[in-house]
Amino acid sequence: MITYKALTIAGSDSGGGAGIQADIKTFQELDVFGMSVITVLTAQNTLGVQGVFPQALEAVEAQMDSVLSDIGADAVKTGMLFTADIIRLVARKLQQHKAQNLVVDPVMYAKGGAQLLQQEAMDALKQTLLPLAKVITPNIPEACAILGIPDIHNATDMRAVAEKLLELGPQYVLLKGGHLSGTQAIDLLVAADGSEAVSFISDRIETPHTHGTGCTLASAITAELAKGRPVNEAVQTAKQFITAAISHSLNIGGGIGPTDHGAYRRARLHVLS
Numbered sequence: 001m002i003t004y005k006a007l008t009i010a011g012s013d014s015g016g017g018a019g020i021q022a023d024i025k026t027f028q029e030l031d032v033f034g035m036s037v038i039t040v041l042t043a044q045n046t047l048g049v050q051g052v053f054p055q056a057l058e059a060v061e062a063q064m065d066s067v068l069s070d071i072g073a074d075a076v077k078t079g080m081l082f083t084a085d086i087i088r089l090v091a092r093k094l095q096q097h098k099a100q101n102l103v104v105d106p107v108m109y110a111k112g113g114a115q116l117l118q119q120e121a122m123d124a125l126k127q128t129l130l131p132l133a134k135v136i137t138p139n140i141p142e143a144c145a146i147l148g149i150p151d152i153h154n155a156t157d158m159r160a161v162a163e164k165l166l167e168l169g170p171q172y173v174l175l176k177g178g179h180l181s182g183t184q185a186i187d188l189l190v191a192a193d194g195s196e197a198v199s200f201i202s203d204r205i206e207t208p209h210t211h212g213t214g215c216t217l218a219s220a221i222t223a224e225l226a227k228g229r230p231v232n233e234a235v236q237t238a239k240q241f242i243t244a245a246i247s248h249s250l251n252i253g254g255g256i257g258p259t260d261h262g263a264y265r266r267a268r269l270h271v272l273s
């Protein structure tokens with residue numbers, strides 16, 4: 001029986017691989033009841049982003065009030081927010097509704113390069129949203145853009161970058177290493193309470209089809225936090241989930257295909273049967 005509830009506040013990806021669609025699929029696969037607040041509609045496919053349509057602030061506010069005043073959420077994730085006004089509104093409403101277990105994925109670019117956060121929204125992200133987060137999940141280019149430093153190119157530099165991000169106020173930083181080269185995909189978790197840094201390592205899978213991997217990882221963390229799991233365990237399950245999804249990624253469309261959100265469940269059923 002599903003007893004836990006998770007909310008995603010993010011952009012819609014018409015192509016189904018990232019954004020709200022990836023998040024809801026992931027919540028469902030991890031046995032958590034999924035809800036959504038849509039901030040932006042994107043016209044998007046495997047080839048790129050053809051259109052970006054931010055929703056009216058009243059529409060974002062009304063969705064948040066509807067969901068959080070009645071159903072509530074055990075954990076909340078934010079993804080594509082696009083404008084400074086939407087970021088400030090979302091931060092204010094999260095505080096008003098005393099949202100628990102907030103995961104902030106500071107989405108800035110799509111895999112094809114399209115901009116998913118306006119340049120002038122960076123300050124609002126840093127000042128209003130990151131300090132509310134239990135976990136933030138930047139990839140390396142996002143982490144370096146937030147800090148205003150040049151991109152890093154090796155795993156040994158990840159620790160310093162992740163620790164610098166803690167100064168912005170989140171309780172945990174999961175710095176994702178998917179953008180580095182090398183035979184492994186390494187993500188690093190650091191905590192503001194001074195506990196040991198932990199690396200989550202998988203083999204790097206040779207595939208171009210990684211559309212939505214960041215959204216999927218962050219929503220899997222959110223689902224596990226909704227169940228009351230500690231952050232370390234939530235990230236561990238999420239890393240297994242995304243690794244299975246990338247291992248079975250889908251060669252659909254003519255560009256960067258999505259991952260298979262059902263692969264983790266099927267692998268577990270196979271082991272259990």
Ligand SMILES: Nc1ncnc2c1ncn2[C@@H]1O[C@H](COP(=O)(O)OP(=O)(O)O)[C@@H](O)[C@H]1O
Nearest residue numbers: 139176177178179185186203204205213214217
């Ligand atoms: N080729 C790959 N093989 C295995 N894991 C990967 C690969 N690419 C990314 N990952 C993992 O997918 C997740 C998303 O990572 P990343 O690509 O860095 O973020 P984003 O999707 O936000 O750009 C991370 O857990 C990362 O380690």
Ligand SMILES: Cc1ncc(COP(=O)(O)O)c(N)n1
Nearest residue numbers: 011018019110212213214215
């Ligand atoms: C609506 C939306 N949100 C987020 C992403 C980023 O996707 P990724 O997980 O590949 O970084 C995207 N392409 N579209």
